[in-house]
Amino acid sequence: MAVIEVKNLTKVFGKNTKQALRLLDKGLTKEAILKETGNSVGVNRATFSVKEGEIFVIMGLSGSGKSTLIRLINRLIEPTEGSILIDGEDLSKMDKKALRNVRRQKLSMVFQQFALFPHRTIQENAEYGLEIQGVPKEERQKKAKEALELVGLGGYLNQKPGQLSGGMQQRVGLARALANDPKILLMDEAFSALDPLIRKDMQDELLDLQSTMQKTILFISHDLDEALRLGDRIALMKDGVIVQIGTPEEILVNPANDYVEKFVEDVDRSKILTAQHIMKRPEAIYIEKHGPRVALERMRETGISSIFVIDNRRNLQGYITADDASNAIKNDISDLKKIIKTDIPKVEKDTALHDIFAIIHDSQVPVAVVENGKLLGIIVRGAVIAALSGDGEVNLENA
Amino acid sequence: MLDNLLDFVPKIPIAEATKSTTRWLTDTFAFLFDPIKEYFGYFMEFVSEDLLMNIPPVIFILIVAILAFLITGKKFGLAAFSIVGLWLIYNQGHWEDLMNTVTLVILASLLSIIIGVPIGILMSKSKIANAIITPILDFMQTMPAFVYLIPAVAFFGIGMVPGVFASLIFATPPTVRFTNLGIRQVSKDLVEAADAFGSTGTQKLFKVELPMAGPTIMAGINQTVMLALSMVVIASMIGAPGLGKEVLSSLQRAQVGPGFVAGIGIVILAIIIDRFTQNLNKKKN
Numbered sequence: 258m259a260v261i262e263v264k265n266l267t268k269v270f271g272k273n274t275k276q277a278l279r280l281l282d283k284g285l286t287k288e289a290i291l292k293e294t295g296n297s298v299g300v301n302r303a304t305f306s307v308k309e310g311e312i313f314v315i316m317g318l319s320g321s322g323k324s325t326l327i328r329l330i331n332r333l334i335e336p337t338e339g340s341i342l343i344d345g346e347d348l349s350k351m352d353k354k355a356l357r358n359v360r361r362q363k364l365s366m367v368f369q370q371f372a373l374f375p376h377r378t379i380q381e382n383a384e385y386g387l388e389i390q391g392v393p394k395e396e397r398q399k400k401a402k403e404a405l406e407l408v409g410l411g412g413y414l415n416q417k418p419g420q421l422s423g424g425m426q427q428r429v430g431l432a433r434a435l436a437n438d439p440k441i442l443l444m445d446e447a448f449s450a451l452d453p454l455i456r457k458d459m460q461d462e463l464l465d466l467q468s469t470m471q472k473t474i475l476f477i478s479h480d481l482d483e484a485l486r487l488g489d490r491i492a493l494m495k496d497g498v499i500v501q502i503g504t505p506e507e508i509l510v511n512p513a514n515d516y517v518e519k520f521v522e523d524v525d526r527s528k529i530l531t532a533q534h535i536m537k538r539p540e541a542i543y544i545e546k547h548g549p550r551v552a553l554e555r556m557r558e559t560g561i562s563s564i565f566v567i568d569n570r571r572n573l574q575g576y577i578t579a580d581d582a583s584n585a586i587k588n589d590i591s592d593l594k595k596i597i598k599t600d601i602p603k604v605e606k607d608t609a610l611h612d613i614f615a616i617i618h619d620s621q622v623p624v625a626v627v628e629n630g631k632l633l634g635i636i637v638r639g640a641v642i643a644a645l646s647g648d649g650e651v652n653l654e655n656a
Numbered sequence: 657m658l659d660n661l662l663d664f665v666p667k668i669p670i671a672e673a674t675k676s677t678t679r680w681l682t683d684t685f686a687f688l689f690d691p692i693k694e695y696f697g698y699f700m701e702f703v704s705e706d707l708l709m710n711i712p713p714v715i716f717i718l719i720v721a722i723l724a725f726l727i728t729g730k731k732f733g734l735a736a737f738s739i740v741g742l743w744l745i746y747n748q749g750h751w752e753d754l755m756n757t758v759t760l761v762i763l764a765s766l767l768s769i770i771i772g773v774p775i776g777i778l779m780s781k782s783k784i785a786n787a788i789i790t791p792i793l794d795f796m797q798t799m800p801a802f803v804y805l806i807p808a809v810a811f812f813g814i815g816m817v818p819g820v821f822a823s824l825i826f827a828t829p830p831t832v833r834f835t836n837l838g839i840r841q842v843s844k845d846l847v848e849a850a851d852a853f854g855s856t857g858t859q860k861l862f863k864v865e866l867p868m869a870g871p872t873i874m875a876g877i878n879q880t881v882m883l884a885l886s887m888v889v890i891a892s893m894i895g896a897p898g899l900g901k902e903v904l905s906s907l908q909r910a911q912v913g914p915g916f917v918a919g920i921g922i923v924i925l926a927i928i929i930d931r932f933t934q935n936l937n938k939k940k941n
Contacts, residue, residue, distance in 0.1 A: 333848055361854035372845035376867045386853040389863070437853070 259306035259342075260441060260473040261313075261330065266303040266339035268325055268497075271296030274337050287496045299325035301497040302339070310471040314484040317494030323477045326494070327445050330475065331364045332356055343441070361390050365434035369446040371426045373418035379405065379429050380414040386437040397436075404436040405429070407466065424455040431463075435470075444476045448483065460486050481524055485509075493517055505529060526645055527611040532604045535644045536626045536634030541565040544574050544593050549585040552577050552593070563622040565632060566597055573632040575599040576622055603627050604636075610644060617641060682810050693812045700816045704759035713751055717742045720928070727935045734931050741924035748917050750899060757888050757898035757925060760816060764823035764884040769877055772828045776835025776873075777861065786836070793829040801826050801887060805894050819887070819896030827883035834876020838869025874937035881933055885926050899925070 269277040277296040280289070287298045300322045307313040317323045328334040330341055332348060341348040343363055348356065365386065373382050381388075383401035392400075405411055408428040418426055427447060434442055448456045460483060467474065478484050484491050485505045492502045493516075501513035509529050512518035540559050542552050544566050556564050562579045575597040585596045602620035604613055606628050613636065617624050623635040682689065708716070717739055724734040745754050779786045804825050808818035842865050850860040866873075892900035899921045906915030 328848075331852055333851055357854040357856065359854075360852060364852070366849070366852040368845055368849060370845050372843075372849040374846060374849070374864060374867075376870075385863070389853060389855050389859045433853075443852075 261307040262342040268299035312474045314488035316484040321494040322497035365439040366443040367447040404432040530610045533606040535640040549582040553582045708755040768828040772831030776832045779836040780839035814895035819891030823887040830879035838872030842868040878933040
C-alpha cells in the first residue's frame with residue numbers, strides 16, 4: 258500500500274506563479290520560464306508513490322529540486338500545485354493544526370547539517386519531538402533514551418551536540434527522528450556532510466535498523482552509489498522533473514534517457530549486476546533419457562565444448578565434456594552417470610558480477626546459475642565482459 | 657527670483673502643531689498620565705528611599721561583591737573593583753545619589769526590556785511591523801535626547817517619573833533591534849527542524865528561537881542599560897535626583913572638583929553594570 262502518494266506536485270518560486278504554471282503546461286523549460294516570468298521552477302509536476310516499508314531515494318545533482326521536493330512533502334515549503342497524500346490524507350489541503358499533527362505523529366525529518374539544537378543536551382534533543390507533543394517527562398525521557406541506544410549513543414546523554422563528531426551528531430539527528438516513532442522518515446541528504454568512511458557506516462546502520470523497523474523512508478541524495486546501496490527504488494531528478502523511477506537495476510540497465518545514462522555510466526556495474534542479469538538460457542541434457550551421442554550432438558549445435566546435465570526436475574547433476582563424450586562412444590558406454598563430472602562451477606542467481614570473476618576465471622566450462630539446486634542458466638566469459646562494458650545484452654526479464 | 661522659488665509656501669507650522677498635539681495629548685490622556693505620575697512616582701520613591709537606602713551600605717557593597725564574584729566565574733577582579741568603587745562613592749558622600757541613580761537606571765532598563773523584547777519579536781515575525789517600526793527606532797535614537805525632556809515634563813511634571821520616561825524612549829531601541837536581529841539570525845536549519853517536528857509558533861519561539869537569540873538579545877540589553885545610565889545626567893535637568901544632579905549643579909556653578917567626583921561615581925556604576933550584564937551573557941554561552 259502506498260504510504261506517500263504525490264501527484265503533480267509543483268513548486269514555483271516567485272510572484273506570478275499562475276503565469277509560470279501556464280507556461281509549464283505549454284511545455285516550456287525551466288530556463289525559458291525564468292527568462293519570461295522571473296519565476297524559478299523548483300519542482301515540476303512530480304508524481305510518485307512510496308510503499309510501506311520501502312526506502313525510496315530521490316536523487317539528482319544540486320539544483321535539481323530534490324531538497325525542495327522533500328520539503329514539499331512535509332510542507333516546510335508550500336506547494337504551488339498538486340497533492341501530497343499521506344496514508345490517503347491530503348496534506349496540501351490541511352489547516353495548520355492538522356498539518357502539525359501529521360508532522361508530529363507520522364513524519365520525522367533528518368537534516369543534512371544535522372540541525373541539532375546546540376543549547377540542548379543530546380537527551381533533550383532526542384526528546385524534542387515528544388516534548389512539544391506534551392508527552393510526560395518520564396515517558397519521553399525513556400523513549401529518547403531508547404532511541405539513542407538504538408543508534409549507539411546511550412553513553413552520551415548529557416553531552417551537548419557541539420562536543421560530538423559529525424557522525425555522532427547525525428546519529429542524534431536520527432535518534433531525534435526515531436524517538437517519535439513516526440511511520441515515515443524524511444532524510445534530506447542525511448549522510449552527505451559526513452566523510453566517506455563514516456558515511457558508509459551510517460548507510461549500513463540505516464539498512465540494519467530498517468530491517469527491524471520497517472519504516473517508510475524517503476531519502477534524498479546526490480550520490481549515486483549511496484542511492485544504489487540504500488534504495489529499493491530510485492527516482493532521478495533533473496531541473497525539477499522526475500526523469501525516471503525504478504529499481505537500482507532498472508535505472509542502471511535501462512536508463513530512460515541520455516541524462517540518466519550519463520549519470521550512471523561511472524557506476525561500478527560489477528557490484529550492481531548479478532548472475533541472473535547476464536545468464537543465458539541453459540543448454541542441458543537429461544540424465545535419465547539422454548546418452549553421450551545426444552550430448553555430443555548438442556555441443557556441436559551450440560558450439561561449446563561441454564554441456565550441463567540435469568534430472569527431470571531440473572536439478573543440476575553435473576556436466577559432460579566433449580572429450581569424455583567421444584571417449585564414451587568409442588568405448589561403448591551409454592550411461593551418462595559414468596562419465597559425468599560433478600565439480601560444477603556454480604553461483605546463486607543473486608551473486609554479484611564482482612564475485613563471479615574469480616570463479617569464471619578458474620573454470621574451463623561455463624558457470625551454472627542455480628536456485629535451490631535447480632539450473633536456471635549459464636554464464637559464459639563473453640557475457641561477463643559484455644555486461645561490464647555497458648552495451649552487453651542484459652536480461653531484466655530474468656530478474 | 658530664485659529665492660522666491662523656495663518661498664512658494666509660507667513656513668509650515670510644525671512647531672505649533674507639535675505643541676498643540678502635545679497639549680492635546682496631555683489633556684486627553686491626563687487620566688492615564690496622572691496616575692502613572694502619582695503611583696509610579698510613589699513606587700520609585702519606595703524603591704530608592706525605603707528599600708535601597710535602608711540597606712546598610714556595607715551590606716549592599718558586600719552583596720554586589722559576592723554577586724560579582726559568582727557571576728564572573730569565581731574571579732576576584734570585578735568583586736574587588738566593586739568594593740573599592742562603591743566604597744569610594746560612599747566616601748565622597750554620594751551614597752544617596754547613587755541609590756537614586758541605581759533606581760532610575762534599573763527601572764528604566766527593566767521597562768525598556770519588558771517593552772523592547774516583545775516588540776523585537778514582533779518585528780522578527782512580521783515584515784510589516786519591521787517596515788513600520790524600523791524608522792520609528794531610527795527617529796527615537798537620533799533625536800537629541802534633550803528634546804524628549806520637554807514632552808516628558810508636559811506629561812509627568814518633574815522628578816524621577818519623566819526621567820524614566822525619557823530614558824525609556826532613548827534606551828529601548830537597542831533591545832528591540834538586537835532581539836529582532838537575534839531571532840532573524842537563528843539558523844534556518846534549526847527553524848526548519850522545529851517546524852518539521854510540529855512545533856507551534858510559541859513552542860518554536862520559546863524552545864528554539866529565544867534561547868538561540870539569547871546572547872544577541874543580552875548584547876542589546878547591555879546597550880540599553882548603558883544608554884539608560886547615560887540618560888541619568890540629562891534627566892537631572894528635569895529634576896531627576898541622583899549622581900547626574902550633582903554633575904548638573906557643578907556645571908551650573910563651574911565647580912570642577914565636585915563635578916569630577918560625581919562624574920567618577922557614574923563611571924564606576926557604569927563599569928559595574930556593564931561587566932555584570934556582559935558576564936550574564938557569557939555565562940549563558
